[in-house]
Amino acid sequence: GLRAKWVLTILLLQFCCVGCGFCGKVLVWPCEMSHWLNLKIILEELLQRGHEVTILTSSQTYFVDYHKPSAFNFEVISVSGNQEDAEKIINEFLHIAVNIMPTLSLWESAKLFQNYFLDLTEQFEELCRKAVYNESLIVKLRETKYDVMVIDPMVPCGELVAELLGIPFVNTIRLSMGNTMERYCGHLPVLPSYVPVSMGGLTDRMTFMERVKNMMFILFFDFVLQQYDFHLGKAEIWLIRTYWDFEFPRPYLPNFVFVGGLHCKPAKPLPKEMEDFVQSSGEDGVVVFSLGSMVKNLTEEKANFIASALAQLPQKVVWRYKGKKPATLGANTRIFDWLPQNDLLGHPKTKAFVTHGGTNGIYEAVYHGIPMVGIPMFIDQPDNIAHMKAKGAAVEVNFNTMTSADLLSALRTVIYQPSYKENAMRLSRIHHDQPIKPLDRAVFWIEFVMRHKGAKHLRPASHDLTWFQYHSLDVIGFLLACVATVIFMVTKCCLFSCQKIGKTGKKKKRE
Secondary structure (H helix, E strand, O other): OHHHHHHHHHHHHHHHHHHHOOOOEEEEEOOOHHHHHHHHHHHHHHHHOOOEEEEEEEOOOOOOOOOOOOOOEEEEEOOOOOHHHHHHHHHHHHHHHHHHHHHOOHHHHHHHHHHHHHHHHHHHHHHHHHHHOOHHHHHHHHHHOOOEEEEOOOOOOHHHHHHHHOOOEEEEEOOOHHHHHHHHOOOOOOOOOOOOOOOOOOOOOOOHHHHHHHHHHHHHHHHHOOOOOOOOOOOOEEEEOOOOOOOOOOOOOOOEEEOOOOOOOOOOOOOHHHHHHHHOOOOOOEEEEEOOOOOOOOOHHHHHHHHHHHHOOOOEEEEEOOOOOOOOOOOOEEEEOOOOHHHHHOOOOEEEEEEOOOHHHHHHHHHHOOOEEEOOOOOOHHHHHHHHHHOOOEEEOOOOOOOHHHHHHHHHHHHHOHHHHHHHHHHHHHHHOOOOOHHHHHHHHHHHHHHHOOOHHHOOHHHHOOHHHHOOHHHHHHHHHHHHHHHHHHHHHHHHHHHHHHHHHHHHHHO
16 A cells, blocks of 8 residues: 555665665654745655655644655644635635735835735744654654754744754745845845846846835835744755756855756656647747636636637647636637646647746746746746846736737747747756756755755854944944044144144234
């Protein structure tokens, strides 16, 4: 049965352990949604290399399936909610992000977002309390003697658990709002003149007003997130899920490691029905349309004008969609509940990818060199599409205001203007031309921390400075005081000399 299969797997891993001469114990503090899907790939690779992986998770988790037999060990923290509550929270977030926030001003949407996250923080706090104050759990974890902890810092408290256990930890992250976490925790330098902060949808080539906007974003996110304590900067390594095929050139620190596209792999053959449909496209090829796994339904009106635009294309369209079948659906469009997205994007017939702009989908398109039409909705999606637009591999369409004509025009642009395909292929070549694969790089640095009990040699001294020392305000103050003293002394000398000369002149006149 399944249990016997996993016992055999663990025995094989133990043999692998003996063979490779190094086998460690990894404790994991995960997050939900695409965060978990990326982290799981790293953890599965660690298992393949003979390491023991234990996942510390909430009983309420929606994505981390601890009920199924698995090679992972699970330590489940019991909290008051259940998985249905978690699903409700995620759906509420999607409703706010997709349907409500776009109708509000930036300030109103940020306040709404803040209130949502404050509610979420109460659940994080309960999870943290149940983990930290569970004495038997902490004793058990201490006795296991873990070598490293892998943390997704989007769910707070992993750092505290690592501190209690006295083990080094590695953060894995795509980004935080306004890069607050990277700036405060990791001490990553952000120069607002040419480094756009996340969530702003800006590029590294900013006009004066865009630089003003960028500075305002930095101050705004600092203010909105002031309740969160981001001064937990003890991570040995930060695994950042991007790479220079995506990022704008900017300064990074040596303990920030790029692992973007770690989930990407060569395309596998498509299911027969889908392959037949794709092959029937002939020379025109195929368009892949997916707004991600989280956006399950569109309004009937939106679905109809999307279907209407797709029906006017000579290409065949493979559309991931779960709602009611649109009345305007064309004969060239096939709807599926689920798509083997990576395999479709790697198919030689694929001409364009319509995406919501999630990092995973964008990296699969970059990996296979497919130009994109971006319909971003929330979180990092506008930012991701802004990056692809700046690199000439995508066209953006506004989700809230788009018409059939807008979508059709964008698709024709990326399909028929050769520059988009050329730029997508250029990014693909950059992505593939790395000395080590992103997944191998991620695993290497986790193992490095295990072997060396940390990576303190990569930790910048800025962590040991106060905020005024970090910004050299004490030095500036000292130099200003020196200049002021010199000016004061020179002025006094001049006044004294003038008075002396004046007195001498008066004396001569009297004589």
